[in-house]
Amino acid sequence: MDSTLDTAGNPRLEEIIRRRIEEKDGIPFSEFMELCLYHPEEGYYMAPGSRIGKSGDFFTSSSVHSLFGRLISRQLRQMWEILGGGLFTIAEQGAGEGHLALDILEGAAAEAPEFYRNLRYRIVEVSPEGRKRQAEVLGGHGNRVDWCELDDLEGLEGCLLSNELVDAFPVHLIENRGGELREVFVISRGEGFAEELRSPSTSEIPAYFERLGISPAEGNRAEVNLKAVRWMRQIGGVLRRGFVMTIDYGYSARDLFAPFRREGTLMCYYRHIAGENPYQRIGRQDITAHIDFTTLEKVGEKERLNPLYFGEQYRFLLGLGFLETLMEMQERETDENRARDLRLTLKNLIVPEGGMGEIFKVLIQGKAVGHPELLCGRPISEVVPPV
Ligand SMILES: C[S@@+](CC[C@H](N)C(=O)[O-])C[C@H]1O[C@@H](n2cnc3c(N)ncnc32)[C@H](O)[C@@H]1O
Incomplete structure (x- = not known):
């Protein structure tokens, strides 16, 4: 059978969820999603197996091409200079397969050895399976990399980085019914699950x-x-001086909660097929929702995190030298087919429609760093010469 037609879930996890629902007489959708993704033994992100890349369920920018991480490395290097050029910690939360970390470290080692010598790369990763895979990928940079909890970062000077972390957090589902906010609770019905609207939890x-x-x-x-x-709030608390760089798909609140988005943005991914039913393939498919950047900015401001940059991923990457580097890579390429493949692969990172260029955004906040002009903010008119 075509594996994408297989909608069966993990029966052990389904049973665990059913029992939780029985104990509590229904659970908010956020608790259901938390169990589906992060149950310690059976959750989607906790079980063995690959989730990211061709053999997994979805691509991330860092799984598309190493240039993504190399360009981010340039931005991190400038942040290091802004902080005065001493020891600099990059703390990446939710590192997936470890590819972004690898490309950042390799980029720094190749392009800025002095920066590389001053680097410490700390990973906060909830999945033991993820930590194992990351350790394998990052073996070559062993003495620079370690794993820790978010609280261990207290007093951090450097940059807290994440790519597609926040969209993987469990969300509450709400509906506006007759001017009142109602919350989706998950209940058992027959062999499966159903929804019920109740007062917010x-x-x-x-x-x-x-x-x-x-x-x-x-x-x-x-x-x-x-x-x-x-x-x-927590990362605003642990960061003493430096930056928070959040890369993810999402919108400003006005756009995210616009009247035309009638069903919200919850999506499921299985073997690169997008679906809308979180009650199938339980524990075997990813569940995700677009993120609200306005709330991150507003909450951050209360923690003295000032927004320094917010823009689409394509602008961010162009600012960091995407086009110039692509041209250099092409010039070095001797095989015509490989050169075309390179162009097509990289196009994915910046193309707005159907690619990752526009729906993905980058938010950079700064604490105790003033208002520096960041490299990624280089205007597009300087990147693409007028014709
Ligand atoms: C979609 S993947 C991120 C992919 C990765 N950053 C990349 O560029 O390919 C989400 C990652 O976040 C991790 N994660 C989810 N919640 C987390 C949390 N609260 N703390 C740390 N890691 C978390 C997951 O285990 C997974 O590694």
Whole structure:
């Protein structure tokens, strides 16, 4: 059978969820999603197997090409210079297969040896399986890399980096019904699961929309990522001086909660096929939602994290020298087919429609660093000479 037609879930995890639902008489969708993705033994991210790349369920920018990490490495190097050029810690949370870390370290070693000598690369990774795979990939940089908890980063000077972490946090699902916020709870029905609308499980949900000064339109469904709010507070607390760079797909709140987005943005991925049903392939498919960058900015500001840059991934990469580096790589390439493949692969990182260029955004916040002009903010008019 075509494996993409197989909708069966992990029966052990389904049983665990069913028992939890019974004990609590229904659970908020966020708790269901937490169990699906992060149950310590059976969760999607915790079980062995590859999730990212061709043999997995989805691509990330770092799995598309090493140039992504190499360009980010240039931005990190400038941040190191802004901080005065001493010891610099890059703390990456949610490192997946470890490819972004590898490309950043290799980029630094090749392009800026002095920066590389001053680097410490710390990874915060919830999945033991992920940590194992990352350690294998990063073996060549062994003495520079270690794994820790977020709290161990207290007093951090450097940059806290993540790529597609926040979209993997469990979200609450809410609906606006008759002007009232209602929350989706998951209950058991027959062999499967069903949804029921109830009052919000926590006052943090209405507070989320009050902070934004917007609410979803009548009848609309939307996601509320309370974990992202707590995360931003926590990293604002541990960072003493430096930067937070968050790369992910998402929008400003106005766009994310726009009236036309009637069903919200929750998506599932299995073998590169996108689906909308989180109640199938339980524990075997990824579940994700677009992120709300406005909330990250607002919560960060309370922690003295000032927004320094917010833009689409294509602008960010062009600012860091995407085109110039692509041209250099092409000039070195002697095989015509490989040169074409290179162009097509890299196009994916910047193409707006159907690629990763526009839907992915980059937010950079700074603490105790003033208002430096970041390399990634180089205007496009300087990147592409007028014709
Ligand atoms: C979509 S993957 C990220 C991919 C990776 N950054 C890349 O560029 O390919 C999400 C990663 O975040 C990890 N993760 C999810 N929640 C986490 C948390 N609270 N703390 C640390 N890691 C987490 C997952 O185990 C997984 O490695």
